[in-house]
Amino acid sequence: xxxxxEAHDAGADVALISKIHPTRSHxxxxxxxxxxxxxxxxxxxxxxxxxxxxxxSDYLGDQDAIxxxxxxxxxxxxxxxxxxxxxxxxEDGRIAQRPFGAAGAPRTxxxxxxxxxVLVQVLYEQVCKRDVKTYEEFFAWRLVVDDDRxxxxxxxxxxxxxxxTIGAKTVILATGGAGRLYVGTTNAYACTGDxxxxxxxxxxxxxxxxMMQFHPTTLSPTGVLITEGCRGEGAxxxxxxxxxxxxxxxxxxxxxxxxxxxxxxxxxxxDEGRGVDGNVLLDLRHxxxxxxxxxxxxxxxxxxxxxGVDPIREPIPVRPGAHYHMGGVDTDVWGRTSLEGLYAAGExxxxxxxxxxxxxxxxxMETITYGKRAGGHAADWALSHTTVAVPPSVxxxxxxxxxxxxxxxxxxxxxxxxxxxxxxxxxxxxxxRREDQMTRQGEIVGGLRxxxxxxxxxxxxxxxxxxxxxxxxxxxxxxxxxxxxxxGLARKESRGAHSxxxxxxxxxxxxYLRHTLVTWADDAPKLEWKPVTVTKWQPQERTY
Amino acid sequence: MQVALKIWRYDPEGGDRALREYEVDAPEWVTLxxxxxxxxxxxDGTLAYRKSCRMMICGSCGMRMDGAxxxxxxTRMYDIAEAGHVPVISAMGNLxxxxxxxxxxxxxxxxxxxxxxxxxxxxxxxxDGKEHRISQERMNVIHKESLCINCGCCVSECNSMxxxxxxxxxxxxxxxxxxxxxPRDGRKVERLEDYNSExxxxxxxxxxxxxxxxxxxxxxxxxIAKLGAESVKEGITRDMGAxxxxxxxxxxxxxxWLRETELVPKTQGVVSSIKQMKFAMSLAKHxxxxxxVPPHVADKVDEARALHEIVSAQDRRGxxxxxxxxxxxxxxxxxxxEDPEHATASRDAADVTPGRRLTRRTAx
Numbered sequence: 001x002x003x004x005x006e007a008h009d010a011g012a013d014v015a016l017i018s019k020i021h022p023t024r025s026h027x028x029x030x031x032x033x034x035x036x037x038x039x040x041x042x043x044x045x046x047x048x049x050x051x052x053x054x055x056x057s058d059y060l061g062d063q064d065a066i067x068x069x070x071x072x073x074x075x076x077x078x079x080x081x082x083x084x085x086x087x088x089x090x091e092d093g094r095i096a097q098r099p100f101g102a103a104g105a106p107r108t109x110x111x112x113x114x115x116x117x118v119l120v121q122v123l124y125e126q127v128c129k130r131d132v133k134t135y136e137e138f139f140a141w142r143l144v145v146d147d148d149r150x151x152x153x154x155x156x157x158x159x160x161x162x163x164x165t166i167g168a169k170t171v172i173l174a175t176g177g178a179g180r181l182y183v184g185t186t187n188a189y190a191c192t193g194d195x196x197x198x199x200x201x202x203x204x205x206x207x208x209x210x211m212m213q214f215h216p217t218t219l220s221p222t223g224v225l226i227t228e229g230c231r232g233e234g235a236x237x238x239x240x241x242x243x244x245x246x247x248x249x250x251x252x253x254x255x256x257x258x259x260x261x262x263x264x265x266x267x268x269x270x271d272e273g274r275g276v277d278g279n280v281l282l283d284l285r286h287x288x289x290x291x292x293x294x295x296x297x298x299x300x301x302x303x304x305x306x307x308g309v310d311p312i313r314e315p316i317p318v319r320p321g322a323h324y325h326m327g328g329v330d331t332d333v334w335g336r337t338s339l340e341g342l343y344a345a346g347e348x349x350x351x352x353x354x355x356x357x358x359x360x361x362x363x364x365m366e367t368i369t370y371g372k373r374a375g376g377h378a379a380d381w382a383l384s385h386t387t388v389a390v391p392p393s394v395x396x397x398x399x400x401x402x403x404x405x406x407x408x409x410x411x412x413x414x415x416x417x418x419x420x421x422x423x424x425x426x427x428x429x430x431x432x433r434r435e436d437q438m439t440r441q442g443e444i445v446g447g448l449r450x451x452x453x454x455x456x457x458x459x460x461x462x463x464x465x466x467x468x469x470x471x472x473x474x475x476x477x478x479x480x481x482x483x484x485x486x487x488g489l490a491r492k493e494s495r496g497a498h499s500x501x502x503x504x505x506x507x508x509x510x511x512y513l514r515h516t517l518v519t520w521a522d523d524a525p526k527l528e529w530k531p532v533t534v535t536k537w538q539p540q541e542r543t544y
Numbered sequence: 545m546q547v548a549l550k551i552w553r554y555d556p557e558g559g560d561r562a563l564r565e566y567e568v569d570a571p572e573w574v575t576l577x578x579x580x581x582x583x584x585x586x587x588d589g590t591l592a593y594r595k596s597c598r599m600m601i602c603g604s605c606g607m608r609m610d611g612a613x614x615x616x617x618x619t620r621m622y623d624i625a626e627a628g629h630v631p632v633i634s635a636m637g638n639l640x641x642x643x644x645x646x647x648x649x650x651x652x653x654x655x656x657x658x659x660x661x662x663x664x665x666x667x668x669x670x671x672d673g674k675e676h677r678i679s680q681e682r683m684n685v686i687h688k689e690s691l692c693i694n695c696g697c698c699v700s701e702c703n704s705m706x707x708x709x710x711x712x713x714x715x716x717x718x719x720x721x722x723x724x725x726x727p728r729d730g731r732k733v734e735r736l737e738d739y740n741s742e743x744x745x746x747x748x749x750x751x752x753x754x755x756x757x758x759x760x761x762x763x764x765x766x767x768i769a770k771l772g773a774e775s776v777k778e779g780i781t782r783d784m785g786a787x788x789x790x791x792x793x794x795x796x797x798x799x800x801w802l803r804e805t806e807l808v809p810k811t812q813g814v815v816s817s818i819k820q821m822k823f824a825m826s827l828a829k830h831x832x833x834x835x836x837v838p839p840h841v842a843d844k845v846d847e848a849r850a851l852h853e854i855v856s857a858q859d860r861r862g863x864x865x866x867x868x869x870x871x872x873x874x875x876x877x878x879x880x881x882e883d884p885e886h887a888t889a890s891r892d893a894a895d896v897t898p899g900r901r902l903t904r905r906t907a908x
Contacts, residue, residue, distance in 0.1 A: 023694050024602040081675040084663030086690045093677035129662040188597040224599045415585035458589025463556045464643045467589040
């Protein structure tokens with residue numbers, strides 16, 4: 001939506017396409033906040049923000065892209081406030097900011113624990129104000145490529161049925177992550193990596209796909225997100241012995257260390273028998289009822305509804321869960337991909353500002369700043385270039401492929417493949433990774449892809465056929481899993497979210513201070529490498 | 545555990561509508577949404593319903609359980625299944641059904657857009673090109689309204705909309721209050737004028753179903769009340785509803801009672817009242833209304849007057865007169881003090897359904 005607003009304001013004729021209504025996007029589930037060096041809670045500046053982000057990324061982030069993000073962030077946050085975002089306030093009425101993991105200053109601007117929700121609302125309000133045409137419940141399935149340019153999108157119309165082609169001089173992918181690859185995830189059912197897979201299928205490279213962030217505090221058993229804001233407000237993480245175990249892993253930052261560090265610490269505690277039924281405990285009790293109700297009300301509600309635990313009186317059982325894909329469609333700092341006319345922004349893109357590990361609060365900021373940049377650039381390109389042509393053969397091919405799937409009468413239902421994929425990814429490609437497990441996962445994904453060829457869609461109708469779209473989503477996920485495994489095996493080191501304690505426990509800047517790039521060739525991932533952009537900050541050992 | 549549901553299916557292509565029963569084996573922690581997923585995966589792939597976040601924030605999965613709107617992802621099945629109850633699941637009300645549990649949200653979003661739901665900067669410009677400077681206390685006025693996730697549960701249950709489909713309805717009006725109450729917005733009076741038109745705020749019947757069924761504690765009826773209070777404060781009293789409300793205050797202030805005989809002319813005007821004279825006489829004859837003369841004055845009318853003076857002295861007119869936040873926190877403290885084991889009070893409304901303590905999931 002941020003990209004659409006920018007493109008509209010630049011004078012372009014814009015349409016939004018979304019498989020769910022725009023306000024239902026999973027950005028709305030982001031709870032804790034958005035990082036910008038406003039300096040409202042203490043001294044801060046974009047330079048410090050950039051350094052924290054580079055260090056947090058385990059030096060895999062591109063420093064030019066990070067600098068842009070941190071420099072433009074304050075202005076972009078003020079703009080959101082001016083548009084009407086309902087931020088929490090400081091004593092003197094400015095935007096409130098709270099401390100977040102691995103940040104040198106309280107930098108995370110927030111709206112209680114519903115920051116993402118508030119920002120999604122304000123963006124949709126601005127979309128309404130501009131009357132941007134919106135194709136709601138249009139499931140984007142294929143990109144139209146002709147004349148070496150991306151010239152549109154082919155969608156399944158959920159409400160009306162049938163394939164609909166929307167021609168466009170430029171297309172911006174903003175389709176979010178692929179957390180549904182994992183059984184334990186904070187992500188919505190909608191987060192199935194559609195944009196990444198669509199780009200992959202038209203020859204565009206995906207970058208750093210092995211980098212899946214595990215959030216340290218997801219609610220047991222459902223994986224629902226418990227915000228980092230809890231720890232920002234002072235919550236403790238305890239093991240079964242009631243010990244604040246982070247003193248052994250991150251003695252200075254404690255609960256506010258980087259997410260990868262805390263997730264590994266938790267997993268180690270659980271693996272070594274100091275967990276509580278496969279979890280650790282997040283203790284908010286000492287914060288008191290007032291603070292919990294005022295600043296973490298949503299968290300309390302989630303905890304009560306989904307775990308039957310009231311955090312005012314009991315600690316919350318939490319464990320690491322798949323949360324955010326640092327990897328994604330390879331783009332430059334204007335959101336451009338290698339395919340002319342195709343852009344990507346947000347979680348589905350890899351600029352790369354998060355490198356091997358994203359800092360909490362940087363994701364919302366990236367969607368805004370890079371959404372804006374991609375929207376502006378795509379509009380300029382569209383306004384200065386010629387026409388759009390969608391060859392009829394492209395539509396006919398899509399129609400035929402879809403018919404083949406819909407007409408198949410016998411075969412396996414997709415859910416078993418989906419569940420096996422999510423379960424095995426969690427076991428074999430989770431917080432800690434082993435060579436043999438990753439190799440096995442590659443074989444498992446191969447087997448699942450074969451089975452997927454014979455999958456059957458039960459609903460043959462035209463109206464709200466999400467049985468069909470869910471089957472198509474599974475196809476996206478399977479290809480992405482394949483890419484992730486190939487990248488994970490190739491990166492023979494431990495960096496950020498990619499942790500191999502058994503064979504390559506250390507970071508290896510000599511060989512692997514570079515991005516993995518994967519393209520799709522002959523129905524399999526093909527691996528290449530790309531250098532990391534280093535400007536000011538040379539890699540150093542990362543401790544918290 | 546075994547969980548059974550009856551689902552109202554609707555097939556748009558054949559036009560068939562049928563109540564079907566399903567039963568699945570499910571873990572104890574499942575929600576209604578999880579059960580629907582199990583049915584769709586394993587029993588009937590044609591079952592249609594919306595879902596996305598499964599954590600009560602995206603607003604996709606509004607539907608009815610036993611005739612009342614719920615978010616499927618917020619509704620835990622353990623107690624229901626244990627009690628042997630087989631709930632009936634159906635699509636939300638007041639919106640056209642598209643297929644099974646999916647409704648057409650277009651009318652909902654049309655009303656949302658009719659509120660001109662975007663900030664029109666006006667009263668206060670940020671002093672230095674940065675953010676507006678506003679106290680948290682002042683922003684709390686629109687806190688509940690900004691929690692709204694547009695799920696449609698309130699609209700589904702709205703009695704007024706059932707008789708007048710054009711009524712703007714609880715969600716749109718709550719969104720309207722979100723802007724009317726925002727000190728940064730410069731269109732407050734124009735908005736109130738808009739929302740005071742036909743099918744607007746005064747058409748609410750105050751049944752409170754919206755507030756009761758809202759899964760997020762938005763409290764749309766409170767938002768509508770605040771819009772009404774602010775309209776009167778701004779002198780926008782052309783609607784009978786506003787006149788009616790004003791007369792209640794005048795009447796209570798002067799005699800401590802509601803003087804029904806004067807209520808009709810004050811609300812509907814003299815002409816309309818004369819037309820109803822025959823009916824009024826009949827009521828009087830049967831002792832249903834007190835005679836207008838002498839005026840019926842309450843014993844302790846001084847107390848009513850004093851109350852009015854206090855509220856006036858505090859300038860609690862308009863939406864600022866509606867207490868926010870602090871009341872809720874006080875309530876929670878009280879509840880915790882009184883019964884720390886079983887206190888379940890939440891911020892303001894009973895918007896939390898505490899789940900039963902879970903048995904932990906085993907390695908499944």
